[in-house]
Amino acid sequence: MPKLPATRSEAVFADAKPAYTPVQALTEANRCLYCADAPCVQACPTAINIPEFIRKIATGNLRGSARTIFDANIFGMSCARVCPVEVLCVGKCVYNEMDVPPIQIGKLQRYATDAAYADGERFAEAGPDTGKKVALLGGGPASLAAAHELRRQGHACTIFEQGDRLGGLSSSGVAPYKMKADRALEEVEWVLGIGGVELRCGVRVGVDVTVDQLLADFDAVFIGVGLGPDRLFHLDGAELAGIRGAVDWIAEMKTAKVPCEGIQRAIVIGGGNTAVDAVRELLGLGIPEVTMAYRGGEDEMSGYEHEWAAAKVAGARAAFRVQPIAYEGEEGAVRAVRMLRLDAARRPLPGTEHSMPAELVLLAIGQSRLGELFAGVQGVTLDHGKVVVDHDGATQHPKIFAGGDCANGGKEVVNAVAEGKRAAQAIDRLLRGGKAS
Amino acid sequence: MSTKISPDLTANCAGIVTPNPFWLASAPPTNSGDQIMRAFDAGWGGAVWKTLGQPIQNVSSRFGGLHYRGTRGIGFNNIELITDRPLETNLREIAEVKRRYPKHGVIVSLMVETREEWKDLIKRSIDAGADGLELNFGCPHGMCERGMGSAVGQEPRLNETITAWAAEYSTVPVLVKLTPNVDDIVPHGIAAKRGGADGVSLINTIKSIIGVNIDRMVPEPRVASRSTNGGYCGPAVKPIALHMVGALAREESFGLPISGIGGISNWRDAVEFILLGASSVQVCTEVMLRGYRVVEDMIEGLTEYMREHGFERLDQMIGRAVPGFSEWGDLDLNYETVAKIDPVSCIGCQACVVACHDGAHQCIHPPKEGRVPVVDESECVGCNLCQIVCPVPGCITMAEVDNGFEPATWNEFCAGEATLRPKKGVHE
Numbered sequence: 001m002p003k004l005p006a007t008r009s010e011a012v013f014a015d016a017k018p019a020y021t022p023v024q025a026l027t028e029a030n031r032c033l034y035c036a037d038a039p040c041v042q043a044c045p046t047a048i049n050i051p052e053f054i055r056k057i058a059t060g061n062l063r064g065s066a067r068t069i070f071d072a073n074i075f076g077m078s079c080a081r082v083c084p085v086e087v088l089c090v091g092k093c094v095y096n097e098m099d100v101p102p103i104q105i106g107k108l109q110r111y112a113t114d115a116a117y118a119d120g121e122r123f124a125e126a127g128p129d130t131g132k133k134v135a136l137l138g139g140g141p142a143s144l145a146a147a148h149e150l151r152r153q154g155h156a157c158t159i160f161e162q163g164d165r166l167g168g169l170s171s172s173g174v175a176p177y178k179m180k181a182d183r184a185l186e187e188v189e190w191v192l193g194i195g196g197v198e199l200r201c202g203v204r205v206g207v208d209v210t211v212d213q214l215l216a217d218f219d220a221v222f223i224g225v226g227l228g229p230d231r232l233f234h235l236d237g238a239e240l241a242g243i244r245g246a247v248d249w250i251a252e253m254k255t256a257k258v259p260c261e262g263i264q265r266a267i268v269i270g271g272g273n274t275a276v277d278a279v280r281e282l283l284g285l286g287i288p289e290v291t292m293a294y295r296g297g298e299d300e301m302s303g304y305e306h307e308w309a310a311a312k313v314a315g316a317r318a319a320f321r322v323q324p325i326a327y328e329g330e331e332g333a334v335r336a337v338r339m340l341r342l343d344a345a346r347r348p349l350p351g352t353e354h355s356m357p358a359e360l361v362l363l364a365i366g367q368s369r370l371g372e373l374f375a376g377v378q379g380v381t382l383d384h385g386k387v388v389v390d391h392d393g394a395t396q397h398p399k400i401f402a403g404g405d406c407a408n409g410g411k412e413v414v415n416a417v418a419e420g421k422r423a424a425q426a427i428d429r430l431l432r433g434g435k436a437s
Numbered sequence: 438m439s440t441k442i443s444p445d446l447t448a449n450c451a452g453i454v455t456p457n458p459f460w461l462a463s464a465p466p467t468n469s470g471d472q473i474m475r476a477f478d479a480g481w482g483g484a485v486w487k488t489l490g491q492p493i494q495n496v497s498s499r500f501g502g503l504h505y506r507g508t509r510g511i512g513f514n515n516i517e518l519i520t521d522r523p524l525e526t527n528l529r530e531i532a533e534v535k536r537r538y539p540k541h542g543v544i545v546s547l548m549v550e551t552r553e554e555w556k557d558l559i560k561r562s563i564d565a566g567a568d569g570l571e572l573n574f575g576c577p578h579g580m581c582e583r584g585m586g587s588a589v590g591q592e593p594r595l596n597e598t599i600t601a602w603a604a605e606y607s608t609v610p611v612l613v614k615l616t617p618n619v620d621d622i623v624p625h626g627i628a629a630k631r632g633g634a635d636g637v638s639l640i641n642t643i644k645s646i647i648g649v650n651i652d653r654m655v656p657e658p659r660v661a662s663r664s665t666n667g668g669y670c671g672p673a674v675k676p677i678a679l680h681m682v683g684a685l686a687r688e689e690s691f692g693l694p695i696s697g698i699g700g701i702s703n704w705r706d707a708v709e710f711i712l713l714g715a716s717s718v719q720v721c722t723e724v725m726l727r728g729y730r731v732v733e734d735m736i737e738g739l740t741e742y743m744r745e746h747g748f749e750r751l752d753q754m755i756g757r758a759v760p761g762f763s764e765w766g767d768l769d770l771n772y773e774t775v776a777k778i779d780p781v782s783c784i785g786c787q788a789c790v791v792a793c794h795d796g797a798h799q800c801i802h803p804p805k806e807g808r809v810p811v812v813d814e815s816e817c818v819g820c821n822l823c824q825i826v827c828p829v830p831g832c833i834t835m836a837e838v839d840n841g842f843e844p845a846t847w848n849e850f851c852a853g854e855a856t857l858r859p860k861k862g863v864h865e
Contacts, residue, residue: 030507033828036787037803058506094808097784098829 001165001185001201009253009260010176013284016310017081017107017178025111029058032103033094040089040105045418046073050089054108066116067123069109074124074148075141075417077117078170078187080109081179083414086306117190126194127154132431135160135218137205140168141413142224142404142420144191149424151194155431158198158218160209165255166192166199168226169405170413172251175277177284181254211377215399220427223380223387223395223402224420227410228368233269237327242334246270246278246364253281263359265289267337269324270364271296276303278362279316291317291356293324293339295346319356323348327361334361370406384409393423401427444743445750446736448482450717451636451694452610453569455482455542458711458751459735462698462719463488463546463571463614465517466729470530474537479729480736483542485638485719486531488519488573489558490548490585495521500725501647501658503673512673513722514647516658516665518579519548524558528565535566544612548573548585552602559606569609572600572634575616575641577668587641590616593628600632610635612696615681617674618644622681623688630693637685638696638719640678642668671722675700679713683762686714703731704738711751712758770850771842771858774819774835776801780809782832789823789833797822798862814838818862 020028032054040050049068056065069076085091085106093102116123132155136143139161147157165171171184192199203209205225214221230245232238246268252258266287268278271294282290292311294301297320301308312318319339323346326338341352369385379397381388386409387395387402394401403419405411448458460483461467461476473484495517503512520527535543545567547558559570574596576586589595596613603611613629615622617640629637644666648657656664678699685691697715701707702723710718723731748754778789778801785808793801800816801823812823824833845855 027507033786033788035785036791038787039785039808094784094786098782 001188004182004185004255005257008181008256009258009285010180013176013180013281015081015177016175017110019114020104020107020111025057025108028104028108029054031095032058035094039092039094040103043088043092044072045088045412045414046079046421047418048072048076048109050105050109053112054103054105057108057112062112062115063119063121065112066121069113070116070123073414073417074145074191074421075170075187075413076109077113077190078141078174078179078184079414079417080106080113081183082170082174083412084304084307087304088414117186122190122193124148124152124194126151126196129156130154130431132156132219133158133217134220134222134427134431135214136222136224137214138168138223138225138404138406139163139166139199139201140224140226140404140416141170142168142226142406142416143222144188145417145420146222146224146401146403146424146427147197147420148191148194149421150427151196153424153428153431155219155428156196156198158200160203160205160214161199161201162204164201166201168416169247172254173247174254174413175281176254177280206373211374211400219431220399220401222393222420222423222427223374223400223406224404224416225370225373226405228370230363231366231368232363233324233365235324235326237329237334240327240329240334241332242329242359243327243361244363246274246362247367249362250274250278250281253285258285260285260287263287265291265358266360266362267291267293267356267358268362268364269293269337270366271301271303272364272366273303273307275362275364276301276307276311278364280307280311280314282360282362283311283314283316287360289317290315291319291358293319293322293337293356295321295323295342297321297344321346322356325353328355334358337361367410369409389419389423391422392426393419394426398430442744442747442749444740444748446482446740446743448717448751450696451569451612453483453542453544453612453717455717456540457482457736457739458707458715458717459483459732460485460542460544460696460717460719461724461729462721463544463573464721464725466721466724468520469522470534473530473534473543476724476729476732477534477538477541480732481541481729483544483568483717485544485546485571486527486567488546488548488576489524489527489562490519490580492521492523493518493579496660498658498660501667503647503671510671510722510726512647512669513671513725514642514645514658514667514669516578516660516667519546519573519576524561528561531562531565531567535568542568544569544571546571546573546614547603548576548580550583550585555599555602556606559603563607563609567609569612569635570603570607571612571614571638572603573614573641574599574629575614575639577616577618577642577644578666587616587618587644590614590625590641591619593624596625596628597632600629600634604633612636612638614641614698615639616641617677617681617699622684623691626685626688626691626693630691634693636694636696636716638698639685640674640681640699642670643674643677645669670700672700672702672706675702675706675709679709682710682715683713683759686756686759687762704735704742707735707739708742708754709758711755713762714756714759716751716755764848766848766851767846769844769846770855771840771845773838773840773858773861775814775817775838776812776819776823777834777836778810778812778823779832779834782829783809784829784832785809786828788826788828792822792826800862816862 053068328336336355371382371385401423404416446457463485499517545562574590580586581588613634697710698719800813849855
């Protein structure tokens with residue numbers, strides 16, 4: 001995998017949630033009530049035994065703590081940083097019920113997993129070779145988690161990735177104040193440390209390799225290709241420089257250097273988590289005036305409340321109930337977005353056209369779906385571009401499974417990891433001669 | 438509740454009168470006159486001077502702590518011995534403290550071997566101004582191997598003999614400090630009484646090993662490559678101390694004043710000791726861990742407690758819980774309680790479910806819906822375990838059940854005078 005430049009834009013960010021010192025971790029771990037049938041575990045897509053790993057921190061069994069985490073979630077190190085814990089485990093901590101600050105599960109998980117990484121600990125070993133081979137399409141968390149689980153069972157794995165780096169959005173999409181790309185790539189190496197995973201980068205499904213070919217060469221196929229490029233508005237002026245998809249811009253910010261010179265005002269269009277991330281990132285890079293422009297009201301945003309609150313603290317501005325109708329530019333570069341106001345039902349309000357000046361416009365209005373790549377494959381059905389799967393990630397084709405964003409439409413890393421692992425377990429049952437599910 | 442009362446905290450323990458019942462126990466916080474004067478300034482009513490005797494040589498280290506779930510020092514032990522300072526220095530400082538603080542109590546702890554030594558030391562202590570003497574028959578480490586401390590306290594006849602010497606030579610009240618390292622405290626209290634003691638103080642520390650260093654594989658506290666048994670104290674020993682204080686307080690043939698010692702960390706602990714019969718309380722570990730300043734809250738908390746309960750003087754509350762301390766055979770076997778969980782304050786941690794299933798009688802179950810556990814009252818034996826593990830104060834209460842049976846004790850039942858309710862939670 002190509003090396004990341006040290007001067008990449010994300011390097012300027014500090015951790016929004018700093019790592020615990022040992023005494024901080026112990027103090028917090030000792031607060032945990034060690035609930036039974038704990039709500040935090042129920043809220044974790046990978047069902048990490050949270051009270052147990054916290055108890056192990058408290059008793060000084062740090063290695064055991066990390067083992068508990070990684071046994072459930074091999075991406076436990078990054079999930080500790082990037083999970084929206086406020087709406088998952090931490091949000092369900094019973095302390096919330098008595099208006100006592102909830103246990104900082106993410107920070108404790110980071111404490112235990114960072115220690116394991118620092119010690120070079122790896123807990124899972126590859127199982128005895130079964131002679132079975134699985135192809136995994138896409139090199140993000142879903143495929144990597146699936147591959148890791150398959151290797152524990154002794155199946156050979158080959159990952160096909162169209163780009164030149166693995167990690168998917170974990171390395172190219174995570175807000176840098178949560179985790180930087182180098183840490184994500186370190187995690188990829190660590191996960192692959194189980195051995196026996198062949199990597200085929202720069203391979204495009206449907207172009208360089210076909211599903212039929214894979215089905216002939218492998219005993220099972222896991223689809224974990226994620227989502228496609230940013231959706232864009234086809235408006236007048238869309239060709240102007242300075243108008244970009246947010247996911248694309250974030251990837252460049254994390255792995256290279258994005259130009260910021262001369263940008264006084266930036267507009268991020270959208271109201272989801274990508275939009276909110278982009279706003280915080282632009283502010284962090286020193287853009288003086290960053291505005292999120294969203295067609296709904298603040299209470300209709302799909303971005304997490306706690307993330308938007310943090311963005312506002314960082315100085316974010318917002319324009320609610322507006323819709324772009326054209327871009328305005330000079331000398332081939334964008335200078336403003338022509339906006340129209342909307343009513344509460346998102347109907348245009350006549351006579352409300354106005355220009356919002358900006359030298360950079362990021363579109364965070366969703367990503368295209370890649371399911372169409374598999375449209376012709378027998379047994380693979382699509383729902384609005386998502387690969388349709390059951391709870392175990394199984395498609396209607398007995399040998400094809402899927403998980404992660406391409407199947408769930410775009411969720412968190414932790415969901416991709418959970419789905420990849422479940423699919424791998426179903427594949428293992430299939431390859432051992434039983435039924436997949 | 439009356440708020441008009443201004444309680445008088447003046448304590449009188451065996452004739453030693455102090456402005457309040459809070460005394461510093463004989464220990465490192467009472468090692469020097471400078472310390473004790475600062476303690477009196479902070480509000481302590483009395484101080485038992487660190488034991489005088491032949492000055493000894495101490496080791497390093499000396500203390501060990503017991504820590505639990507992040508709370509430091511719930512238990513504590515030491516292998517320090519009696520004073521290591523010259524006798525003349527201690528006596529000079531005793532005199533200075535008494536000159537500057539005439540209303541405060543200075544009780545001098547003593548530990549020597551021969552009758553002549555006791556006679557000499559008692560005279561010099563009283564000459565220096567001691568308001569009382571405390572005979573250290575309790576120290577369970579270092580001194581007992583030399584035939585002193587708990588070696589005396591564990592032998593009632595030796596205890597009685599030396600107490601008699603002290604009673605003979607002393608013109609001030611004599612307290613005998615008892616060791617808990619005995620199977621029954623009562624004969625030892627009686628021995629002190631027979632010897633002529635004016636009162637007893639208890640408990641001294643409990644013979645203990647506070648922990649083992651699992652990397653060096655040596656017990657704590659470590660002195661080079663070895664350790665030794667020490668004296669255990671701190672909050673964790675309070676239940677043992679309460680039992681021994683209560684056992685003497687309810688013993689009709691005893692009847693001497695008691696200075697209560699053992700894990701007293703706040704005014705609540707002090708109230709408990711007083712209710713079980715103590716007329717003064719002695720504190721060490723909490724002061725070692727947090728300083729003399731803790732007495733402010735002790736005084737204030739005790740004052741507020743007395744005000745709320747209508748006590749104007751300490752003697753109105755001393756021993757008030759003693760009648761309630763009875764034998765098992767006199768407990769009402771027909772008294773029945775069951776656990777009630779308040780669904781509003783329950784936070785759904787299910788700690789009670791696990792505790793009841795694994796540690797009690799399998800009568801609290803996870804609910805079909807929601808997070809509030811369900812108590813099967815027909816199986817609940819009223820053991821209290823759920824209430825103990827519940828992290829929400831007041832969420833689980835033990836409710837009395839009117840089962841229609843008249844009160845009946847085991848002793849009454851054995852005498853054929855009672856009918857017992859059917860047993861609960863027994864599945865044959």
